[in-house]
Amino acid sequence: MKNKKRKTEMEIREIVTPGQKISPRNKRMGDNVFVEEGNIYSERMGLVEVNEKRVEVIPLSSVYIPSQGDIIVGVVQDVTPTSWVVNIFSPYTAYLPVSRAFQNLRESEKLELNKKIRVGEVLVAQVEIAGYGINPILTLIGKRLGRKRKGRLIFVNPAKVPRIIGKKGSMINILMKETGCEVIIGKNGVIIVNCEDEEKEALIHEIIRKIERESHTKGLTNRVEKLLDEKLRKCKK
Amino acid sequence: MSEVVPPLQKNYIANLVKKGKRIDSRKLDEYREIKITPSFIGNAEGSALVELGGTKVLVGIKLEIGEPFKDTPDKGVLITNAELVPLASPEFEPGPPDENAIELARVVDRGIRESEALNLEKMVIKEGEHVWLTFIDIHILDHDGNLFDASTIGAVTALLTAKKPKAYMENGEVKIVDEWEPLPMEWIPASVTIGRINEKLMVDPNFEEENVLDAKICIVFDDGNKICAIQKVFGVLSIEQMKEAVKLSEKKSSEIRQMIMEAVKGEVEKHEKRKGKKQKNR
Amino acid sequence: MSYLLKEKPKKLINENGLRLDGRKRLELRPIKLKVGTLKNANGSAYIEWGRNKIIVAVYGPREIHPKHMALPTEARLRCRYSMAAFSTPERKRPGPDRRSIELSKVIKEALKPALFLERFPKTAIDVFIEVLESEGGTRVASITAASIALADAGIPMRDLVAACAAGKVDGQIVLDLNSAEDMYGEADLPIAMMPRKKEITLIQMDGKMSIDEFNESLKICIDACDKIYEVQRKALIEKFKV
Numbered sequence: 166m167k168n169k170k171r172k173t174e175m176e177i178r179e180i181v182t183p184g185q186k187i188s189p190r191n192k193r194m195g196d197n198v199f200v201e202e203g204n205i206y207s208e209r210m211g212l213v214e215v216n217e218k219r220v221e222v223i224p225l226s227s228v229y230i231p232s233q234g235d236i237i238v239g240v241v242q243d244v245t246p247t248s249w250v251v252n253i254f255s256p257y258t259a260y261l262p263v264s265r266a267f268q269n270l271r272e273s274e275k276l277e278l279n280k281k282i283r284v285g286e287v288l289v290a291q292v293e294i295a296g297y298g299i300n301p302i303l304t305l306i307g308k309r310l311g312r313k314r315k316g317r318l319i320f321v322n323p324a325k326v327p328r329i330i331g332k333k334g335s336m337i338n339i340l341m342k343e344t345g346c347e348v349i350i351g352k353n354g355v356i357i358v359n360c361e362d363e364e365k366e367a368l369i370h371e372i373i374r375k376i377e378r379e380s381h382t383k384g385l386t387n388r389v390e391k392l393l394d395e396k397l398r399k400c401k402k
Numbered sequence: 403m404s405e406v407v408p409p410l411q412k413n414y415i416a417n418l419v420k421k422g423k424r425i426d427s428r429k430l431d432e433y434r435e436i437k438i439t440p441s442f443i444g445n446a447e448g449s450a451l452v453e454l455g456g457t458k459v460l461v462g463i464k465l466e467i468g469e470p471f472k473d474t475p476d477k478g479v480l481i482t483n484a485e486l487v488p489l490a491s492p493e494f495e496p497g498p499p500d501e502n503a504i505e506l507a508r509v510v511d512r513g514i515r516e517s518e519a520l521n522l523e524k525m526v527i528k529e530g531e532h533v534w535l536t537f538i539d540i541h542i543l544d545h546d547g548n549l550f551d552a553s554t555i556g557a558v559t560a561l562l563t564a565k566k567p568k569a570y571m572e573n574g575e576v577k578i579v580d581e582w583e584p585l586p587m588e589w590i591p592a593s594v595t596i597g598r599i600n601e602k603l604m605v606d607p608n609f610e611e612e613n614v615l616d617a618k619i620c621i622v623f624d625d626g627n628k629i630c631a632i633q634k635v636f637g638v639l640s641i642e643q644m645k646e647a648v649k650l651s652e653k654k655s656s657e658i659r660q661m662i663m664e665a666v667k668g669e670v671e672k673h674e675k676r677k678g679k680k681q682k683n684r
Numbered sequence: 685m686s687y688l689l690k691e692k693p694k695k696l697i698n699e700n701g702l703r704l705d706g707r708k709r710l711e712l713r714p715i716k717l718k719v720g721t722l723k724n725a726n727g728s729a730y731i732e733w734g735r736n737k738i739i740v741a742v743y744g745p746r747e748i749h750p751k752h753m754a755l756p757t758e759a760r761l762r763c764r765y766s767m768a769a770f771s772t773p774e775r776k777r778p779g780p781d782r783r784s785i786e787l788s789k790v791i792k793e794a795l796k797p798a799l800f801l802e803r804f805p806k807t808a809i810d811v812f813i814e815v816l817e818s819e820g821g822t823r824v825a826s827i828t829a830a831s832i833a834l835a836d837a838g839i840p841m842r843d844l845v846a847a848c849a850a851g852k853v854d855g856q857i858v859l860d861l862n863s864a865e866d867m868y869g870e871a872d873l874p875i876a877m878m879p880r881k882k883e884i885t886l887i888q889m890d891g892k893m894s895i896d897e898f899n900e901s902l903k904i905c906i907d908a909c910d911k912i913y914e915v916q917r918k919a920l921i922e923k924f925k926v
Contacts, residue, residue, distance in 0.1 A: 180924055182917045183798075183835050184843030184880045197840065199800075206880075208800060208840040210920055225924060226838035228726065228745055230804070256745045256807035298756065298805030324838060381924055406756065501789040508786050516871075516890045619887070629898055632873070632889035633790075638797045639884045641902065648895055 178381055181207040181222060188220050195221020212381050225381060229255040229323040229353035231301040235292040236310075238318070238351030239303070244279045251288060254320070254353050257300050261290065265304035287313045287357065289349055309349075316347070316359030319370055321377050323354035328380040329373060336376065336386060343393050344369060368396050412614040419602045425611065426455075430604040431650060436658070438555065438665035440563045448564020448585070450665075452556040455608055456546030458490075461556030462539050463564040467576055470526070470533040478525025478533040482511035484540040484553065491545035509633045510540060510553045510593075513622035517591035517630040520561055524586035527569050532576050534566060536585070547609035550620040550635075554593035555662060562587055562666045591630060592658040593622040594651035598639060603647060605654050619644075621651035625659055692868045697854045703865070705734070710859045710904055712848070715912065717829065717919035719836050725812075727837025729919070731829035734862060735819035740829045742837040745807035759804040763792040765826060767815040787823050788813075794827050794847065794876040794886035800840040809839060820863035824849050827876045827886065832916050836923070844916050845885055847876035848908040850901035852893055857900050859908055873898070875905040879913040882906060 188205045197209045211222035243250035249261040289310050294302040305311050330337050330350055341348055346360035346369060360366040372389055379385055415425055422430055434455030443449040448463035484507035486494040525534040540553045565582040597607035597615040607615055617637025624630045697703055713734030722728035725741035748754045765787040769778050813826045824847035831845040851861045853869035866872055871891025877884050
């Protein structure tokens with residue numbers, strides 16, 4: 166009961182529906198809005214962010230469309246003579262060319278790609294090439310990229326990823342600092358959580374689900390901090 | 403898969419239409435030449451070949467005796483089918499009717515059924531047991547746009563020229579006599595297809611125009627100034643455009659109806675002549 | 685079931701101007717709309733419109749199969765309207781019949797103008813409509829629910845699509861035909877529109893109507909669509925109440 170009461174007190178930011186007018190056309194247009202006859206409309210279910218200069222809509226739900234530079238978490242799906250086919254949980258299947266995974270591969274090794282990276286392996290990769298209607302090209306060359314062999318995967322709606330990361334990484338940093346776990350968040354909504362201790366893993370899962378559910382409410386970071394605090398204290402006891 | 407239409411082609415057509423012109427130098431409210439050849443197929447009880455510009459449609463009527471539907475024991479059965487034959491267009495593929503063929507057949511069917519053109523109550527031999535099944539089979543032979551109107555013209559003409567033998571019940575069995583009579587046709591519905599490019603409406607879009615239309619709608623009138631079927635095929639229309647389309651189709655439908663009547667009249671005369679000759683030869 | 689009659693009733697509208705289900709001439713049946721009822725789908729909606737019960741799932745944009753269906757410059761919208769065997773008074777044979785193939789097509793054409801399909805080239809957006817119970821007007825109820833399932837899936841849209849039917853029953857123009865009125869009435873005119881700009885995305889008619897009757901029907905449908913639009917918007921926002 167107490168819990169329920171607290172819930173209703175949460176402040177919700179303004180939600181708009183597709184086709185809803187947001188502002189006259191006197192501002193710069195951010196994402197998820199369109200112009201018609203001098204007005205700016207939302208093209209999605211989402212939260213309006215508007216100031217004097219700019220208007221945009223933060224979607225409440227979306228699918229992942231790859232964009233250059235994104236860090237994503239994918240699962241190897243198949244091997245071809247020159248690349249690995251990677252499921253990045255998007256309408257566009259990605260490819261990881263041999264040259265973007267290993268820089269000095271012997272000829273004999275090139276014939277056994279299936280042994281270098283196996284089907285089913287989890288990759289943290291960066292989108293190197295992406296474009297309109299194109300299957301993206303991934304790379305493993307870069308800091309903190311590569312295969313992951315430990316941890317659990319959590320799938321969230323890609324629209325919620327920015328909230329889970331938080332402003333300038335605030336949310337994710339709190340999570341990692343307080344729990345001491347490794348949390349890798351793919352832009353595509355796939356998250357790897359790697360902890361020493363299963364209780365903490367479960368706690369992170371719970372918190373991610375909470376953020377997902379309440380992403381459109383105000384004061385979320387504070388509430389998450391409080392919850393973390395309470396739960397961690399219990400863990401220690 | 404449909405071909406990619408270059409935007410330049412659309413712009414060209416749209417600019418012409420804006421000036422009230424069209425690629426084949428018709429007016430916006432002008433049909434292409436309509437040629438109706440009734441009784442084209444000897445083996446069919448009724449038939450018509452319709453040429454609407456480059457579009458060629460052959461419609462055949464076949465009659466059979468069968469059971470009525472359970473919910474309408476006092477009515478004959480009307481079944482309409484359309485085949486988008488692969489020889490008519492590179493876009494048509496062999497196989498069972500796709501959504502376009504089914505839509506076409508159902509819209510033609512709706513125009514005839516809802517206008518009550520064919521009086522199905524008079525197509526009954528014994529209520530609940532034996533009725534006439536009327537099959538309308540539409541064969542698209544060449545696709546140059548506006549299949550809806552060409553098919554409706556074909557179906558209505560074929561029905562108007564169709565003949566059925568007299569049938570009656572005797573000792574619980576159906577007896578058929580070699581005395582042929584026309585089908586109980588009561589209305590002559592006419593369908594008018596209208597396309598929209600930007601703000602302009604046009605009738606009878608040809609294939610090139612159909613590819614660049616923003617919207618297409620088909621409206622069928624019976625001949626008592628009543629709408630009896632509407633189908634928006636694709637795109638959007640404003641309310642004003644919708645009302646304009648209704649007015650336009652009312653006017654054009656009466657012109658098409660005249661043409662059908664002309665075509666059928668000739669056919670009836672020819673039929674009478676043939677009959678006369680036969681009698682003379684005797 | 686009381687007004688689901690096997691034979692045509694003498695009157696579909698009584699001397700007090702009330703219809704078989706007790707409604708007035710221009711009264712909508714009650715509409716209940718719920719967003720996000722399915723877990724697996726990208727977007728979903730459940731609608732109860734009178735006794736119509738319809739569930740809609742949207743999957744996509746997702747990879748298209750078979751691959752040759754891919755369109756180079758936009759997502760391919762695919763719709764499947766399907767009636768459960770037990771959804772009609774007499775059992776409906778499962779699987780697509782000609783009616784449901786046509787309905788799938790016209791529903792697709794009704795939704796398509798609202799979507800920015802060009803954002804997702806070479807992909808598929810699949811709309812699955814399951815009619816669980818029908819009582820006349822399933823296509824307009826399906827469109828009304830499908831449009832909010834699409835919004836729920838986060839697919840960019842110009843506007844929602846609201847839909848309603850009008851028709852002619854016992855010589856009078858009425859709103860939102862039930863199955864008896866659909867079956868025994870003189871005409872049925874389902875309409876779908878994007879209410880913001882009053883653009884018609886679906887219009888079909890069968891039966892007989894004069895032009896004046898048509899215009900009146902059109903008008904009452906537009907007014908009803910505005911009301912349904914509000915129900916849709918409320919349902920969408922309701923999902924995010926915490």
